[in-house]
Amino acid sequence: MIRSIVRGVGCALPRRSMKNSEFEAIVDTSDEWITQRTGIRERRIADADETTASLGEAAARAALDNAGLTPADIDLIVLATSTPNNTFPATAVEIQERLGMRHGFAFDMQAVCSGFVYAVTTTDLYLRGGQAKRALVIGSETFSRILDWTDRGTCVLFGDGAGAVVLEASEGQGAIADRGILAASLRSDGVHKEKLFVDGGPSTTGTVGHLRMEGREVFKHAVAMITDVIEDVFRQAGITAEELDWFVPHQANRRIIDASAKKLGIAEEKVVVTVDRHGNTSAASVPLALTAAVTDGRIRKGDLVLLEAMGGGFTWGAVLLRW
Numbered sequence: 314m315i316r317s318i319v320r321g322v323g324c325a326l327p328r329r330s331m332k333n334s335e336f337e338a339i340v341d342t343s344d345e346w347i348t349q350r351t352g353i354r355e356r357r358i359a360d361a362d363e364t365t366a367s368l369g370e371a372a373a374r375a376a377l378d379n380a381g382l383t384p385a386d387i388d389l390i391v392l393a394t395s396t397p398n399n400t401f402p403a404t405a406v407e408i409q410e411r412l413g414m415r416h417g418f419a420f421d422m423q424a425v426c427s428g429f430v431y432a433v434t435t436t437d438l439y440l441r442g443g444q445a446k447r448a449l450v451i452g453s454e455t456f457s458r459i460l461d462w463t464d465r466g467t468c469v470l471f472g473d474g475a476g477a478v479v480l481e482a483s484e485g486q487g488a489i490a491d492r493g494i495l496a497a498s499l500r501s502d503g504v505h506k507e508k509l510f511v512d513g514g515p516s517t518t519g520t521v522g523h524l525r526m527e528g529r530e531v532f533k534h535a536v537a538m539i540t541d542v543i544e545d546v547f548r549q550a551g552i553t554a555e556e557l558d559w560f561v562p563h564q565a566n567r568r569i570i571d572a573s574a575k576k577l578g579i580a581e582e583k584v585v586v587t588v589d590r591h592g593n594t595s596a597a598s599v600p601l602a603l604t605a606a607v608t609d610g611r612i613r614k615g616d617l618v619l620l621e622a623m624g625g626g627f628t629w630g631a632v633l634l635r636w
């Protein structure tokens with residue numbers, strides 16, 4: 314059977330870092346509150362010349378370099394983003410053009426913070442269905458552009474950045490020992506759509522709008538939703554938490570990450586955490602964390618890796634793969 318294996322990873326971050334203390338001059342907050350409640354210490358904020366497309370392109374090029382491939386080897390680009398350069402065309406086609414690709418196809422995927430997990434799962438189906446051979450799956454966001462910088466409940470939480478992986482169709486045995494994507498589980502429930510949303514859009518206000526969130530409400534649901542899809546992929550693959558090598562969760566809040574790992578029985582030392590450096594970068598958070606753990610040598614060939622995310626919609630999902 315065909316498995317989608319990861320050939321390379323890469324990321325790109327805006328030049329400018331913004332520390333918690335810098336928010337003290339903007340809203341009624343403190344470094345202490347942000348650190349204690351979220352685990353965030355700094356985040357990157359895009360300058361005017363840094364966009365979802367430019368960051369996505371840079372992450373894609375880094376992933377291609379890591380894989381020893383060029384754009385000519387790619388026939389599909391799936392970009393997970395909620396902050397596209399324009400309402401249309403898809404920012405994925407802009408990245409395709411920036412990479413000099415005149416072949417293949419590209420599209421955006423919108424599942425907010427779960428976007429990368431949705432995009433990896435979707436791309437896996439394209440590769441296994443024979444529609445493409447090698448794909449770039451990118452998560453790229455510039456959430457700083459849709460933040461209400463007067464709302465202390467949200468502006469301190471998010472950051473900008475991009476991460477990417479190259480997925481390749483490869484022959485597997487259909488066994489748990491195979492490299493590649495082994496199981497996936499996606500969920501959504503629109504009943505929660507007003508707990509985390511943007512208050513504008515082309516078909517309603519004709520404006521881009523700003524991010525609105527009932528943080529406590531999101532927090533309340535997060536751990537149960539995350540553990541639900543993770544238990545589903547464990548069941549599908551017939552494995553337990555002890556067999557896992559690395560847990561790469563969505564980086565929204567250190568407390569959510571710790572509580573989920575604890576509930577699932579995943580040891581602390583197997584959890585990849587970057588929320589302290591990046592804040593919540595929505596669809597970019599999982600590939601950014603993944604790239605960090607691959608680059609520093611933690612994730613190695615043959616390791617069993619679990620990806621997870623939860624966000625606006627609500628949407629949530631998990632992917633289990635062997636590196």
Ligand code: UT7
Nearest residue numbers: 342343346350426465466469528529531532565566623624
């Ligand atoms: O990626 C998509 C998923 N998103 C998330 O996972 C976010 C989930 N939610 C969270 O991470 C947390 O709910 C927050 C970090 C947003 C908030 O933490 P919390 O422990 O749930 O705090 P809270 O909302 O219950 O607020 C506690 C207090 C409130 O004051 P009162 O009402 O107790 O007087 C807030 O007004 O903290 C206040 N507060 C702040 N204080 C200082 C809220 N934001 C700030 C702030 N600085 N930036």
